[in-house]
Each structure stands twice: as C-alpha cells, then as structure tokens.
Amino acid sequence: xxxxxxxxxxxxxxxxxxxRVLKAVRQGSxxxxxxxxxxxxxxxxxxxRYHGLGVKxxxxxxxxxxxxxxxxxxKPFSIAAIAILA
Numbered sequence: 732x733x734x735x736x737x738x739x740x741x742x743x744x745x746x747x748x749x750x751r752v753l754k755a756v757r758q759g760s761x762x763x764x765x766x767x768x769x770x771x772x773x774x775x776x777x778x779x780r781y782h783g784l785g786v787k788x789x790x791x792x793x794x795x796x797x798x799x800x801x802x803x804x805x806k807p808f809s810i811a812a813i814a815i816l817a
Contacts, residue, residue, distance in 0.1 A: 732793060734815060736803055737785050746814040747804055755814050756781050756788060761762040763789040767797035769792070770811040778812075788814075 739745040746755050755761045756778065764778060766790075776788055793800055797809035804810055 733803060734758070735815075736765070736813065739752070740804060744816045745767075745804075746771055746816060747806070749812045752812040752814040753777060753781075755816065756786055759786060760816050761786075761788040761814045762817045763791060765791050765793050765800075765813050767793055767795065767811050769796045769801045774811060 739807070746752055752764060756764065766775065768773070781787065782790060797811050800813070801808050801810040804813065
C-alpha cells in the first residue's frame with residue numbers, strides 16, 4: 732500500500748482530500764479509495780452509500796492515522812482519504 736502511494740505521488744492519478752475524493756467517486760473515475768484509520772464516520776458512510784448505489788471502486792482502510800497518511804503523501808497536513816484514479 733505505502734509503496735503504491737509513493738509511486739503515484741508525482742502523477743495525476745492520485746486524488747488527495749475528502750471533498751476531491753467524493754467528487755471523483757461521483758464522477759465514476761476512481762479505482763480505489765484509501766481511508767485513514769481515523770477517518771470521520773460521516774465520510775465512511777458517504778463512500779459506503781456510493782458503493783451501495785453501484786459505483787464500482789475498491790474501498791481500503793490504511794493501517795495508519797490521517798497525520799501519518801499526510802506525511803506519507805509529503806503534505807504538511809492530515810489526510811483522511813485518497814483515491815487512485817482509473
């Protein structure tokens with residue numbers, strides 16, 4: 732997981748941030764969504780709702796909190812969700 736995220740950091744295939752991830756999911760252009768271990772329950776519920784409506788994407792939990800996910804993505808802030816685009 733970590734290696735895959737590091738590999739995609741420089742490309743345009745990685746979407747960072749809850750709002751941008753939800754927008755990409757609504758557009759149907761997401762292969763996988765990775766959530767921080769302490770992502771808000773509201774975000775999880777929204778993603779599960781889209782998944783239940785037939786939007787096809789893999790939903791995966793990162794085994795790290797949002798501050799570690801931010802550090803992994805080389806950002807100075809916490810990240811609750813990232814998406815890997817198709």
